[in-house]
Amino acid sequence: MATSTSWAQDVIICDLCDKPTQQFCNSCQVSLCDTCIKKHRDEFKSLIHEIVPFLERKIQLVFPECPHKGHDVEELTEIHENKVRKIKSDTEEIKANIIPKYQNEDQNIVNTISKTKSKIDHIGRESKRLRKLWHQEVDNIFDKIDSLSQSLGEENLNALQDKGKELSIEIGGFRATLKHMSQPNLSTDVSRLATGIGKLMDKVGVIATIPTTYSSLFGVACVGGAEAWIYGNNKTITRIDIYGSVKDTVKTTCQYRPGGISVTRGRELVYSDYVSRTVNIVRDEKSEILITTPRGWTPRRLSCTRSGDILVQVYNCHHSYHL
Structure with a gap:
């Protein structure tokens, strides 16, 4: 820890060299020895330098000179007030116009979604109703076709079967006749057979045509x-x-x-x-x-x-x- 004696022995050094300082530039807030005063003035010729003994120095904030030319200078307080006014104006614009606008658009979207869902539900219900109705219509049509097909089929095939049985009986009779035919009476029996076949063919008729x-x-x-x-x-x-x-x-x-x-x-x-x-x-x-x-x-x-x-x-x- 430093004592009062050690503090008294501390030496303040020039900011431009290693020599003890005797002077101080209030304008630039720089510690200077006697030798470096001229060097300091020459380095910043465009500035006014207030050189005083070190013990009479004034500590203050120093802002560097802007190297650019033609800049508008404004008071910081004025800039702050302008910014505050702009923020208040933007806030009022957001509250008064932007937020209501987007709230209105959001509500429109909600309403559109609700209407769309209602339409989809209605279409779904209508689709189910029509599907049931069309299935019933198709079933009715095919029931009628099956009924007609069964009726016609049984009628035609039963007629064919009956006709086939009649033909079988007739053919059986002809076979019996042929079996008992004798060679001497062959011409007579052939004549009788031809007559019988002719009678049988007269009974044959087309009752149905199936491709x-x-x-x-x-x-x-x-x-x-x-x-x-x-x-x-x-x-x-x-x-x-x-x-x-x-x-x-x-x-x-x-x-x-x-x-x-x-x-x-x-x-x-x-x-x-x-x-x-x-x-x-x-x-x-x-x-x-x-x-x-x-x-x-x-x-x-x-x-x-x-x-x-x-x-x-x-x-x-x-x-x-x-x-």
Whole structure:
């Protein structure tokens, strides 16, 4: 800690050199020795220097001279007052105009959002109502189509089945006649057969026309009252409705084409393969062998009975036919 003696011994040095100071420039607030006074005046010739003994110095704030020319000088208090007035003016502008303006815009946005949500909710409700209405209309249309289709299908296919039964009875009669024909009376029996066939053809009539993709139709087997399996001169058997629309197809194991088709009481498709001498049933879209005829006998036409049996027409190389 410094003592009174040590303070008395302290020497104040000139600000421009290392010599003890004797003078003081009140204008520049600089301590000077006698030697540096001239140097100080020469360095700042544009300023007025008040040089006094050091003990008579006056301590004051000194602002450096602005090196730029042509600057407007204003009082600090005036600048402060101007700034305060500008702040008050801006504050009043913000309170009176800007804040209300943005509050109004914000409220408009809130109102627009509310209206938009209401419109979206209304559109959603209207969409659900129309969807329900249109679904009901579509259901009604297809219910009418299904009802009409079922009615027409049952009517047409039942008529075809009845006509087929009549033809089968007539053909059976002709076969019996042919079986009992004798060689001497062949011409007479042929004449009787021709007459019978003519009478039978007179009873044949078209009750419905169903379009198919087959150029040659070899066989038909009804499935219920509205559909039927059909086949032609290829390996494929096709299930169609009364309008000819394809509902299902089965590719058989036949080398050329089926010999005959029928439908079981359980509505399973069966077909004969005259090359492999088999009668096959279709289950899960695959063919399974039900019957293999004895060597020399070839299966052809098929007929499923109500009791669940299958009648198979077979023939041999001597053209002998049996069921």
